[in-house]
Amino acid sequence: MTGHPAGLAERLAWGLVPAVPVPFRGAELATAAQRDYARWIAAQPVAGVAVWAHTGRGPHLSAEQRRTVLEVWREALPERVIVAGARDITMAIEARRGHADALLAFPTSADPVAHHARLSRELPVIAFWLYEAAGGVAYDDATLHAILDLPGVLGIKVATLDSVMTFQRLAAVVHSHPDKLLITGEDRFLGYSLMLGARAALVGMGAALPDLQAGLLRAYAEGDWLAFHARSALCDRLAMATFTPPMEGYVRRMLWAADGALPADACDDPWGPPLPADERAAVERVVREVREHDARPAHA
Numbered sequence: 001m002t003g004h005p006a007g008l009a010e011r012l013a014w015g016l017v018p019a020v021p022v023p024f025r026g027a028e029l030a031t032a033a034q035r036d037y038a039r040w041i042a043a044q045p046v047a048g049v050a051v052w053a054h055t056g057r058g059p060h061l062s063a064e065q066r067r068t069v070l071e072v073w074r075e076a077l078p079e080r081v082i083v084a085g086a087r088d089i090t091m092a093i094e095a096r097r098g099h100a101d102a103l104l105a106f107p108t109s110a111d112p113v114a115h116h117a118r119l120s121r122e123l124p125v126i127a128f129w130l131y132e133a134a135g136g137v138a139y140d141d142a143t144l145h146a147i148l149d150l151p152g153v154l155g156i157k158v159a160t161l162d163s164v165m166t167f168q169r170l171a172a173v174v175h176s177h178p179d180k181l182l183i184t185g186e187d188r189f190l191g192y193s194l195m196l197g198a199r200a201a202l203v204g205m206g207a208a209l210p211d212l213q214a215g216l217l218r219a220y221a222e223g224d225w226l227a228f229h230a231r232s233a234l235c236d237r238l239a240m241a242t243f244t245p246p247m248e249g250y251v252r253r254m255l256w257a258a259d260g261a262l263p264a265d266a267c268d269d270p271w272g273p274p275l276p277a278d279e280r281a282a283v284e285r286v287v288r289e290v291r292e293h294d295a296r297p298a299h300a
Helices: 005-012 031-042 063-076 089-097 112-119 141-148 164-175 187-195 210-222 225-242 247-256 277-294
Strands: 016-018 048-051 081-086 102-105 125-130 153-159 181-184 200-203
Touching: 005 081, 005 153, 005 181, 016 210, 031 063, 048 063, 063 081, 063 089, 081 089, 089 112, 102 112, 112 125, 112 141, 125 141, 141 153, 141 164, 153 164, 164 181, 164 187, 181 187, 187 200, 187 210, 187 225, 200 210, 210 225, 210 277, 225 247, 225 277, 247 277
Parallel strands: 016 048, 016 200, 048 081, 081 102, 102 125, 125 153, 153 181, 181 200
Antiparallel strands: none
16 A cells, blocks of 8 residues: 555545546547646645546546546646545556545445455545445445454545435444544535534535635634634535436536536536536526625625
């Protein structure tokens, strides 16, 4: 294993890691748009990015497309953390060779403890509790404890989508492993997940308005409750416009919502459901309104 889990956890603490989507035109990766988008994100206050994750359609991309995507992000963010999604050891090896810093382990029902141990021989691992409708596995508490006991696992990302009760239970499990990082993946209750103990965010919503979400994390860490309350409400508003049924449409919505950082014709998602044209206008309107509200001095 390269890298040190504890050191990476320190670099990620109180940071935002956008799970970045991949811009497509039809079925073709929009390479120039990808580079421009990476440069735009590099100018934002992010701790790093997550590539090849669910938002980045990692398991659907070809090996060549994954290589291109990782190269672009590594070049744009040479000093920041790159987390690469890994469904299997092949993707883990690809990530290590492409100079990723850590792996986000896609959930598996096939001996998950051994799976995480094997991946951690390549790079430090972030475990992933993902809701089942998105292909996740509902690991029980005993399995989670065993995964978090692995020295190569630096923490866990929790994305229940809409189950506060599940997040509360999982947060209690992680709390008993004080050396491990609880990373929120809860776009629909981002602020509250920080109140429950998350100390970093790896979210698809980070692909748009990352300065707003990074500001939310900073406000909580610093105890600036006025700013935290205001930004939490704005994050909720953005999430309510983008993380809605059909839920797999959120990837395309995040491409639309990327605050002008992508060309209008490079926002396709070949694996997502079709969405009505008027929905794009609604998402873009909410992004503008949220941006305007966050720019007001009362919310600074």
